[in-house]
Amino acid sequence: MAFSRDPLDELVVPDGTEAKEVDLVTDGDVLVGGRSTVEFGVRGRNVLAGEGVEFGGAIEAEADCRLDMWCEVAENVLVGQDAYIGERVHVAGEMKVAGDLDIGDDVEIEEGFEANGWIVIRNPMPTIVFLFVYLKHLLLIGEEQTAQRLVSELVDEDEGEEIDVDPLVIPKNATVSDDAWRVSTPATIGDDCRLHGNVRAETIDVGTDTTIFGSLRARGDVSVGEGTRIHGDLTTRDGDVTIAAGARVLGDVSCAALELGPDAEIDGTIRADGEITMGTTDREPE
Known part of the structure; x- marks a missing residue:
């Protein structure tokens, strides 16, 4: 742990965390x-x-x-x-x-x-x-x-x-519920998590193979890891969005610039003020 930063200045959801009914x-x-x-x-x-x-x-x-x-x-x-x-x-x-x-x-x-x-x-x-x-x-x-x-x-x-x-x-001063996770700090969500609720934070970084039943909204950048599923819209006010390979957003995406990995899917409308970059799957050598 670094003494130079407050250990409570970020929402951190570690790998494997689950919201099970009421816990x-x-x-x-x-x-x-x-x-x-x-x-x-x-x-x-x-x-x-x-x-x-x-x-x-x-x-x-x-x-x-x-x-x-x-x-x-x-x-x-x-x-x-x-x-x-x-x-x-x-x-x-x-x-x-x-x-x-x-x-x-x-x-x-x-x-x-x-x-x-x-x-x-x-x-x-x-x-x-x-x-x-x-x-x-x-x-x-x-x-x-x-x-x-x-x-x-x-x-x-x-x-x-x-x-x-x-x-x-x-x-501190956060609200965490089945409806929404609201913080005024950055948010980091790990791998293999299963959460319910809309996530509201300064920036949002979601790991791989995580499922979130809710939308993501941030002031800054948002990244979604490989194989992750977001059951809701993804919106940033001023930031860029990165959606890794095989990830899926079941909703609209609104951002500055958008980077899509191979086989990433967006089921809704894309609104991007900047560039939209789409990755491709590498071909296997013949």
């Missing part, structure tokens, strides 16, 4: 920036949410769960290891924690909670705030190697085993 399911961690609304439930390894995040479903974390103050969870919270819950968090269901539970003041859990380990009730500093303050202190005193090890332990390792799965990152 977002990923093999890696889930990181949600402050004041975002996620109308799905989430299932992942570690689940970390900033201040004032709203979840429209349940949270299932295989490892730890960290919810900062003022978070709202519409259903249950199930945690495989430890949970850290900030003050004034509201959980409409029950909370079950396999390990320790560190819980702040004025937390409301409507259907009760249980933990197999220690239960500590206090008013902790918000988890994400604490981590950034601690990292900043290490960098100020010149302990860059120590800071890098801390980030690796938090993001890349679990009980000594290295994790090579990228996290699902939802930036």
Whole structure:
């Protein structure tokens, strides 16, 4: 992780992420920036949410769960290891924690909670705030190697085993629902994903063999990977569009310049202010 950029300045949907009915399911961690609304439930390894995040479903974390103050969870919270819950968090269901539970003041859990380990009730500093303050202190005193090890332990390792799965990152002030994914940042969607909802972002980069049941709209460039299916329109305000080989857009495309790979398909109308470039399939040698 580079210290020069905010880890929550981009929507990142890792490879293999699926929207299954009411849940977002990923093999890696889930990181949600402050004041975002996620109308799905989430299932992942570690689940970390900033201040004032709203979840429209349940949270299932295989490892730890960290919810900062003022978070709202519409259903249950199930945690495989430890949970850290900030003050004034509201959980409409029950909370079950396999390990320790560190819980702040004025937390409301409507259907009760249980933990197999220690239960500590206090008013902790918000988890994400604490981590950034601690990292900043290490960098100020010149302990860059120590800071890098801390980030690796938090993001890349679990009980000594290295994790090579990228996290699902939802930036602050985002809205994620079955209707739309709205962010004011760039968006990167990985390979082999299956998502529902229109994607609205600064720029959009979609990987290979992904299916999106919704339209794509961006201010800047949009790229669609090989074999991907977009069930909706693709529109940019000022950017170019690249549609790779074998990809298909089941709707209209509006952009500045358009580049189409071999066997790419557009089922609707093309509106391009600039050049339209069409790739060809290489001939096999005779």
